[in-house]
Amino acid sequence: MNTIAVNTTFSSGRSGVSTLRKRSITIARLRVLWVAIIFACVASAAVARIGYLGVSDNTIRTTSLADALLPPRGELTDRNGVPLARAFPAYALWYNPKALGDPSDPLVKSARDVAVELQAIFPALDIEVTAEKLAAGRPGYLQRRVLPEQANQVMAIGELALELPRETDRHYPQGSMGAHVLGYVDAEGQGKVGMEQVLNDRLTDPALRGEPVALSIDMRAQGALEDELRRGMLATNAKGAAGIVLDVDTGEVMALASLPEFDPNKIDAEGVNYMFNRVTNQVYELGSTFKPLTVAAAIDAGTVRDFGRRYDASPVEVGRFKIKDSHFIGNHLNVAETLIHSSNTTTARIADELGPTKLRQAMIDMGMNERPYIELPAKGHPIWPGEKWPRLRNMTVGYGHGIAVTPLHLANAYAAMVNGGVWRPATLHKIQPGAAPKGRRVFKASTSSRMRQLLRMIAVYGTGKNADAPGFRVGGKTGSAEKPGKGGYRQTTLVSTFAAAFPMDKPRYVVVAMLDEPKGTTASSYQRTAAWNAAPIVGKLIPRIGPVLGVRPDTSRDIDLSDLKPLLGAE
């Protein structure tokens, strides 16, 4: 058609431009596809990223707004809700030399002037050291734990390089009280030593950390225990002391102390040395405190039936070994006198009559062959005599030698002995009423009630007189064991223990107090034995903790001792 003809004639005049146009268009049309591909790549990257973010756990991690309001680590309280460990929003004093933009000249005033002003706020700060730090121009902490008013004073210095970041810190409002129970939180935020370590996951769990965790500890009892133990330890120049108050029916630990203690608020080299827990970690030969356990096993097995029967109190010779008493008590002693005067010889004979199999089984039943049952991470393994007990070993175990256990083992065994015969593991968790573990029966109820009488008699007539707090019906047994040293027992270094329970007509709590290497001082009438140092601690402690733990002093009540009392002093 002629239309096309005209068109071709027209464009033929500018054929160069036409080819250029065609070529340009062709290239542009192709490259439009490149652009489309680039955008498709970007879009798929974006979609892939959305998918990646969607399946990553960031979604869960970042959803909870409540996270910000919760403490970074859950609180610990005592059984009544008194805070023992809490998150404390503190300030820190951080030196940021870059704050003014020029790290070579970080301060407005001279470094020394600033150091002097800081020292006025924090008296413990050394002016020279601080001035050096400021002049060095390296970022770092100048002070941890700055109080709000101190923070205001630092702000008033007017140096931008002194920054006050907020940091949440772990704070133990009771100071060093209950340090071994609580433990501490290290710089990485991990709980150490005590319940902080045991409950680390629970306390940092975002779902649970809003709820404080109640321990079984009663803060008032804990304070009294530490106070009395410290007094006793200082009065006798002892190396250390340990104590525990245990609920006999539930196994809850009401107080647990190991001295010297550390301060969880301020962990230093000295504190680290004292982190060792004498109650749960250190094993001792606890001596005469084992005698009631042997007697209980013998009553339970039926080898002790007649309380009027007298045992020969002369030294027992087994091979070349001779078991003696510390002083002459009498030629013949009955069971009650054995415990009251703490006779090694008659106890050995009772144990001998019982036999190693039965005594060993009773000890196993009381958990003496394994680490103590408690949540704390530091638990000592007893020195256990093993499979087959020779006759001599059976006798020495009977009065607490040749076997080494922790004070907690002893407290657990005493609880089983007085509570009707049921052994329960100790716990630092608060147990709701009625939720106590069933436990296992190790003694008959009749044995238990007989033991209450005997323990009460020791406190009334025997070595435990110093522990007999009026009205609290205390019963308990002393134990003064020589510590083994190089080449045998050292007669001058003792472990004095008093294991008690109260009130004996209806026992509620076991108290064990132990002094490590007490010296004879005026306070203990120049005696080293438990009757003069450990027993008085318990005697002073029980009137303090009894009322707060629900035991009122009542001098008109006591356990009935009328059937056993006539047996005393008959010889």
Next chain:
Amino acid sequence: MNTSQPYIPRAGERIVSSERFQSSKRAELKIWWREIDRVLLFLVILLMAFGAAAVAAASPATARRLSTIDVTLPDLYFYWAHLKWQFIGIVTLIGASMLSRDNARRLGVLVAAGALFMLILVPVLGSEVNGAKRWINLGMRFQPSEFLKPGFAIALAWILSWRLRDPNLPVLAIVSGLMGFVGVLLMLQPNLGATLLFGGVWFVLVLLSGVSIQRIGALIGIGVAGFTATYFLYDNARNRIDAFLGGGTAFDQVDLAQRTLLAGGWTGSGLWLGVRKLNLPEAHTDYIFSVIGEEFGLIVCALVVFLYLAIIARVLVRLADEENLFALLAGAGLVTQIVGQAFINILVNLQLFPSKGMTLPLVSYGGSSTIAVGLTVGLLLAITRRNPFLTRETPGLRTILPAKGALVQKVGRK
């Protein structure tokens, strides 16, 4: 059949409008409706409608943040304001899309010239907001760079198409010089994000204008070098890039944005039920994508990405069939402008790109910027207008591709 000679334009002659096609408003509208890219219009309107919902979601966050003791902004303050601006934006969009291609080009070049003039004035007259001098206050505060966006692509495309008239014109040099000038003006503000975006448009246009592969490679190298130089010379960029690479500090805006984005999971917390957004600065503008993530869910976020991809795919596929070089360049430039900005914003929200301070076009709240985006889309619609009854005289892409393949092989053998 008409036997008379068809009209052929010659130099110095003007088109005499035919009496027979006397146009009425109604007829014009009909023609407009027939010629316009209705799929693109639908996608844009869809995105704007979704934008209204997203601003409704983000509005309480910003309104509460900006409320003072004296003035309490109602929660939906920004929503209603946004609807107002969107209305003006849509009117602008429809109005601009009614222009003929030539008029659209003229308007675009005029807008570009005006905006460039304003941009030159910014260092003198501008008001400073958040440490950057980007705004000019003429009764209404606006960013000249926003209005430069629709004009810039058209102006560059126009200049590049000069080459068809006179192959000897140094169009590439002119275009690059213009880009450099705009870049310098923007960095004076400073506004790295916009520089990057304009640079992207310039790059796409230069790419389409047929520059050789070697030079494109060199350009990419220069781009990387330039970006590195920016890092060392430009504090704000360095801080943001450091924050991006180093993961940032807790509770900086990037971190807050990500927390917000992920707070709703896949399906979102529901409209007005999000809580993270309340801590987010610029919830209604720069970080609206994160608010969408919290309240509508990550699936909807992916849908938004696909919507933008659909827009650019639609425009580019249609342009691949275009025979007018100017229309092709201008269309590609305009769509790169819009979708490029959208993707930069989305990648910032997804932490794939350092924080840039750039809004999500068609979705984010904005006054002058909504109008400017409306103008951009309107001009894009006008330029891609096409008479559906005309058949293409250029061969289809399918016939070009093998030829191109052969070309590549030839080059490879050399």
